[in-house]
Amino acid sequence: MLKPGGAVIFGGSRGIGRAIAFNLAEKGYTVAVVSRNGDQCLAAAAELPKAGTHIGLACDLSKPDEIQASCADIEKRLDQPIHVLVNSAGVVRDGVTPRIQLPDIHAQVNTNLIGPMITCKHFSTVMMKQRYGCIINIGSVIGSMGNSGQSVYSASKAGLVGFTKSVAKELVRYGIRANLIEPGFIHTDMTQGLSEQQKERIQAGIPLNRFGLSQEVADAALFLVESSYTTGQVFKVDGGLSLQF
Numbered sequence: 167m168l169k170p171g172g173a174v175i176f177g178g179s180r181g182i183g184r185a186i187a188f189n190l191a192e193k194g195y196t197v198a199v200v201s202r203n204g205d206q207c208l209a210a211a212a213e214l215p216k217a218g219t220h221i222g223l224a225c226d227l228s229k230p231d232e233i234q235a236s237c238a239d240i241e242k243r244l245d246q247p248i249h250v251l252v253n254s255a256g257v258v259r260d261g262v263t264p265r266i267q268l269p270d271i272h273a274q275v276n277t278n279l280i281g282p283m284i285t286c287k288h289f290s291t292v293m294m295k296q297r298y299g300c301i302i303n304i305g306s307v308i309g310s311m312g313n314s315g316q317s318v319y320s321a322s323k324a325g326l327v328g329f330t331k332s333v334a335k336e337l338v339r340y341g342i343r344a345n346l347i348e349p350g351f352i353h354t355d356m357t358q359g360l361s362e363q364q365k366e367r368i369q370a371g372i373p374l375n376r377f378g379l380s381q382e383v384a385d386a387a388l389f390l391v392e393s394s395y396t397t398g399q400v401f402k403v404d405g406g407l408s409l410q411f
């Protein structure tokens with residue numbers, strides 16, 4: 167097993183990405199915490215185990231033109247082999263298809279799908295030279311199940327399935343693994359806005375009868391980082407929600 171190197175976590179400032187950052191820092195990875203809010207990333211990096219070694223910086227994944235430069239900057243600042251890339255940044259903008267606004271379509275497709283494509287493009291090149299790397303993209307069960315009022319979100323996450331499987335096939339010969347996690351409903355800022363009534367209705371449809379925790383998704387991510395014989399997989403952490411379909 168290699169000594170842990172760098173880990174880049176887009177969406178590492180809050181929620182699921184932050185829990186993944188914590189798990190990896192605890193295992194000895196040097197983490198780059200990235201989101202739109204640079205101050206929040208710095209604060210999150212400072213709270214990780216072995217604080218002082220990690221970095222925090224701003225990058226807006228909805229702006230394709232800025233991502234390449236940010237990736238190059240992260241690579242330079244981490245200044246060590248980058249072993250892990252996690253794409254956890256994501257946004258949801260609910261709206262039924264006939265009424266959804268164009269900016270909401272662009273925000274979701276750019277952040278959830280095109281952004282991760284560009285970060286994978288950049289860091290897979292880095293990983294190919296090292297002949298080692300682990301990519302984890304965070305999709306959603308909604309990507310495979312669909313959901314009324316979330317057609318664009320669902321499409322952006324479904325796109326990540328084909329993308330991740332293809333990346334896994336392309337890069338396996340370079341020692342790079344790529345997997346996708348599909349969380350169900352998880353207690354984070356993203357689900358904070360649901361009304362109590364909505365939460366009760368959703369929970370009733372979850373076989374484990376509760377929302378999940380960021381830590382439970384982060385533990386799956388750590389498993390994927392450490393399981394050297396797993397690639398191209400879609401790993402559901404959804405309390406059994408997808409069993410209902």
Ligand SMILES: NC(=O)c1ccc[n+]([C@@H]2O[C@H](COP(=O)([O-])OP(=O)(O)OC[C@H]3O[C@@H](n4cnc5c(N)ncnc54)[C@H](OP(=O)(O)O)[C@@H]3O)[C@@H](O)[C@H]2O)c1
Nearest residue numbers: 177180181182201202203226227228255256306351352354
């Ligand atoms: N929570 C759930 O129930 C659930 C279920 C299924 C899938 N997911 C997926 O899991 C991932 C993490 O979600 P979460 O629940 O942890 O959400 P969250 O608590 O809202 O965190 C989202 C993270 O993404 C970052 N982010 C958002 N837009 C960004 C942008 N344009 N550029 C860079 N960073 C951006 C946020 O930081 P800034 O705001 O500072 O940019 C934050 O760090 C997402 O991909 C989400 O779709 C979540």
